[in-house]
Amino acid sequence: MTAEAPILETRDIVKHFGGGTGLAAGPLVHAVDPISLSVNRGETFAIVGESGCGKSTLARLLLRLIEPTSGQVYYEGQDLTALTPTQMRKLRAEMQFIFQDPFSSLNPRMKVRTLVEEPLLVHTRLSARERRTRVDELLRQVGLRPEYADRYPHEFSGGQRQRIGIARALASGPKLLIGDEPVSALDVSVRAQIINLLDELKGAFGLTLVIISHDLAVIRHMSDRVAVMYLGQIVETAPVESLFERPLHPYTQALIQAIPVPAPGARDPGDRKLRGDIPSPVAPPPGCRFHTRCPHAVEICHQKEPFLEAAGEGRFVACHRWSELPHRGLTGKVGAALTPGAERRFALYRERSAADAGGSP
Amino acid sequence: MFPEAAMPMPPHANMPDPAAFAEPALLRVENLSIGFAGTAANVVDSVSFSIAAGKTLCLVGESGCGKSVTSLAIMGLLPPKSTRIPSGRAEFDGRDLLHLPRAELETIRGDRLAMIFQEPMTSLNPSFTVGDQIAEAVRRHRKVSHEAARERALEMFRRVRIPSPEQRLREYPYQLSGGMRQRVMIAMALANDPQLLIADEPTTALDVTIQAQILELMRELQRETGTSMLLITHDLGVVAETADMVAVMYAGHIVESGPVEAIFRDPQHPYTIGLMGSMPSLGARTGRLATIRGSVPPPQAMPAGCRFSTRCPFADDRCRREVPPFVLGADGHGAACFKAPLEIHIEGKAG
Numbered sequence: 001m002t003a004e005a006p007i008l009e010t011r012d013i014v015k016h017f018g019g020g021t022g023l024a025a026g027p028l029v030h031a032v033d034p035i036s037l038s039v040n041r042g043e044t045f046a047i048v049g050e051s052g053c054g055k056s057t058l059a060r061l062l063l064r065l066i067e068p069t070s071g072q073v074y075y076e077g078q079d080l081t082a083l084t085p086t087q088m089r090k091l092r093a094e095m096q097f098i099f100q101d102p103f104s105s106l107n108p109r110m111k112v113r114t115l116v117e118e119p120l121l122v123h124t125r126l127s128a129r130e131r132r133t134r135v136d137e138l139l140r141q142v143g144l145r146p147e148y149a150d151r152y153p154h155e156f157s158g159g160q161r162q163r164i165g166i167a168r169a170l171a172s173g174p175k176l177l178i179g180d181e182p183v184s185a186l187d188v189s190v191r192a193q194i195i196n197l198l199d200e201l202k203g204a205f206g207l208t209l210v211i212i213s214h215d216l217a218v219i220r221h222m223s224d225r226v227a228v229m230y231l232g233q234i235v236e237t238a239p240v241e242s243l244f245e246r247p248l249h250p251y252t253q254a255l256i257q258a259i260p261v262p263a264p265g266a267r268d269p270g271d272r273k274l275r276g277d278i279p280s281p282v283a284p285p286p287g288c289r290f291h292t293r294c295p296h297a298v299e300i301c302h303q304k305e306p307f308l309e310a311a312g313e314g315r316f317v318a319c320h321r322w323s324e325l326p327h328r329g330l331t332g333k334v335g336a337a338l339t340p341g342a343e344r345r346f347a348l349y350r351e352r353s354a355a356d357a358g359g360s361p
Numbered sequence: 362m363f364p365e366a367a368m369p370m371p372p373h374a375n376m377p378d379p380a381a382f383a384e385p386a387l388l389r390v391e392n393l394s395i396g397f398a399g400t401a402a403n404v405v406d407s408v409s410f411s412i413a414a415g416k417t418l419c420l421v422g423e424s425g426c427g428k429s430v431t432s433l434a435i436m437g438l439l440p441p442k443s444t445r446i447p448s449g450r451a452e453f454d455g456r457d458l459l460h461l462p463r464a465e466l467e468t469i470r471g472d473r474l475a476m477i478f479q480e481p482m483t484s485l486n487p488s489f490t491v492g493d494q495i496a497e498a499v500r501r502h503r504k505v506s507h508e509a510a511r512e513r514a515l516e517m518f519r520r521v522r523i524p525s526p527e528q529r530l531r532e533y534p535y536q537l538s539g540g541m542r543q544r545v546m547i548a549m550a551l552a553n554d555p556q557l558l559i560a561d562e563p564t565t566a567l568d569v570t571i572q573a574q575i576l577e578l579m580r581e582l583q584r585e586t587g588t589s590m591l592l593i594t595h596d597l598g599v600v601a602e603t604a605d606m607v608a609v610m611y612a613g614h615i616v617e618s619g620p621v622e623a624i625f626r627d628p629q630h631p632y633t634i635g636l637m638g639s640m641p642s643l644g645a646r647t648g649r650l651a652t653i654r655g656s657v658p659p660p661q662a663m664p665a666g667c668r669f670s671t672r673c674p675f676a677d678d679r680c681r682r683e684v685p686p687f688v689l690g691a692d693g694h695g696a697a698c699f700k701a702p703l704e705i706h707i708e709g710k711a712g
């Protein structure tokens with residue numbers, strides 16, 4: 001066996017919704033179908049994919065916030081699916097969730113102090129005094145003034161609310177944080193603040209992060225390894241650099257080609273060959289689930305399901321044809337070529353903002 | 362050179378518009394200010410821009426900066442009771458849309474001037490088939506038979522490349538995917554060959570692969586028809602791929618505008634620079650992102666001077682007191698900042 005055991009692992013985890021009879025009747029949704037993955041200690045592991053591919057369902061399975069249809073989740077070698085509710089509650093201190101929507105994930109009738117204190121009450125034996133000090137400290141760590149603790153969530157901006165959510169997640173002293181689109185609801189400038197904050201906290205608290213996102217630029221910036229999902233399955237996992245430079249799966253290639261880059265004329269938009277819509281997870285296509293949209297599909301793709309196979313350098317890919325296809329990554333410019341004056345302006349902006357950072361939330 | 366501004370108007374009210382240097386404008390918005398009952402400051406303030414025939418102007422900025430309000434004002438779609446428009450013109454094809462009799466505006470809207478919204482579900486009627494809705498949009502402005510209108514709807518479905526168009530025409534909005542609904546919206550908006558299409562975040566709700574399809578479609582259709590476009594977005598990637606001209610908006614002001622190349626290669630305003638620096642790059646990892654500290658001031662606490670002064674790392678007392686004038690360069694690229702260009706004002710002083 002190699003290196004250290006992963007902190008988190010799933011084995012053939014499956015989640016189907018509906019499909020029952022009587023009251024639970026409804027079409028059977030193959031939300032996660034099946035997935036095996038492992039997350040290494042201390043890394044940032046990203047899960048990317050388009051709407052409805054099962055990212056949130058997978059995230060909830062990882063923390064056993066929902067029960068799998070079949071399969072196991074191992075945290076520090078323990079099978080979460082076999083734990084009793086009491087055992088599970090104890091473990092929750094170590095694994096916390098950050099929600100996408102800072103607006104709906106905080107109880108509007110609770111003051112910030114109460115919100116951040118709650119996990120301390122549940123998971124620690126700190127005295128009231130110690131909890132108070134700890135809440136102040138946590139607020140400072142996420143870049144909020146402790147004086148704000150007596151306000152209600154609605155008095156804060158979106159970015160500040162996300163900071164409150166993060167303080168709350170950190171309160172129980174977790175080892176693992178799972179963020180389901182933690183920055184998607186935020187504006188560009190505020191998103192950058194939260195991305196930086198998560199990066200800092202990861203170092204300061206020795207965290208392992210699992211980040212779910214549909215934004216490839218965010219993933220490129222934050223993560224060490226990436227899993228690409230399509231219709232309930234992982235089609236590729238790879239270290240982040242090689243994924244962007246040499247994506248092996250046609251779907252990963254299509255995703256990367258589809259990102260609009262902030263450099264005029266950098267891309268030939270006609271390059272994008274991906275056709276059609278994402279099929280419904282109620283009736284995933286037979287064979288390779290991507291074959292209805294894949295520009296490289298051949299006969300076998302319609303019939304036989306490809307499974308994840310090792311592709312070297314710690315990579316895995318599920319495609320019948322990956323080794324014979326071109327691996328077109330991010331070609332061309334990814335940013336505009338700045339004038340010398342503009343180069344100076346960006347540098348000045350960074351210097352100045354670093355100089356007066358720290359003060360404002 | 363410019364007429365004296367009336368008092369409450371900040372100096373950059375007279376921002377000359379860049380397109381005046383190139384082709385004649387199809388739409389020319391001048392000094393547009395908009396407020397709502399209950400808000401002290403204008404949520405759109407002294408905004409000027411113009412769009413040349415066949416060109417695309419991207420209006421870019423973060424949530425709440427006034428992009429949608431600007432476009433709704435042009436379309437005459439703001440609630441008349443609670444809206445004030447203390448100043449401004451929106452000259453379209455020789456007529457001022459802001460001061461047009463209702464009936465006249467209604468003949469232009471949906472015909473010469475069309476709009477698509479971010480969430481197509483809100484602008485499609487759930488109880489009619491999409492085919493009927495397009496046919497109806499055609500008949501509202503053209504004296505044609507039912508059959509001819511249906512024929513036009515089918516033709517439009519083909520042009521926006523909806524697969525099996527005959528069958529799709531008979532479907533209801535809920536039966537279509539998000540991407541298909543946005544195609545239907547585009548088909549409807551273009552059915553009467555408008556001269557100007559206003560698209561408010563047309564792809565924001567869509568997945569990235571579907572967004573790429575829709576943007577490509579809009580580009581192709583523009584090439585075929587020569588329609589001008591006002592595209593509203595908060596995504597600088599979308600701007601780079603679609604714009605001829607760009608206007609960057611912050612808290613109701615246009616802080617910088619110009620040709621797309623100039624905006625990306627030589628940004629001037631600290632907000633534009635902060636915004637670009639905040640975007641994670643798709644290239645090799647770069648460490649910390651630049652950020653813009655704090656958040657946008659609410660309308661009731663709008664600073665008196667430069668509206669960016671509460672977040673700008675270069676702001677001084679003058680910035681907080683006076684509204685910086687919009688200074689336009691020869692290339693049609695300009696910004697409203699006392700310190701532009703930064704490398705001269707800041708480094709010159711320090712060094």
Ligand SMILES: Nc1ncnc2c1ncn2[C@@H]1O[C@H](COP(=O)(O)OP(=O)(O)OP(=O)(O)O)[C@@H](O)[C@H]1O
Pocket residue numbers: 017018029030031049050051052053054055056057058214281
């Ligand atoms: N409780 C549920 N009951 C029935 N179907 C569900 C339920 N939760 C999710 N689904 C379905 O499972 C599929 C996967 O959903 P999921 O929310 O995991 O996707 P996602 O990748 O997170 O999408 P998004 O990017 O839109 O958040 C979807 O088709 C969704 O409609």
Ligand SMILES: Nc1ncnc2c1ncn2[C@@H]1O[C@H](COP(=O)(O)OP(=O)(O)OP(=O)(O)O)[C@@H](O)[C@H]1O
Pocket residue numbers: 397398404422423424425426427428429430431440443595660
């Ligand atoms: N009918 C209205 N009455 C009062 N205030 C309004 C009204 N419509 C918009 N506003 C306010 O005007 C400001 C500008 O809103 P607008 O919708 O134009 O923003 P936007 O730039 O389109 O943002 P987004 O990117 O979130 O769509 C906001 O502060 C908004 O709350």
Ligand code: SF4
Pocket residue numbers: 249250251288289290291292294295296297298301306318319320321322
């Ligand atoms: S298996 Fe076939 S259809 Fe699926 S991605 Fe590979 S080439 Fe395309």
Ligand SMILES: [Mg+2]
Pocket residue numbers: 055056057180
């Ligand atoms: Mg989700």
Ligand SMILES: [Mg+2]
Pocket residue numbers: 428429430561
């Ligand atoms: Mg808007």
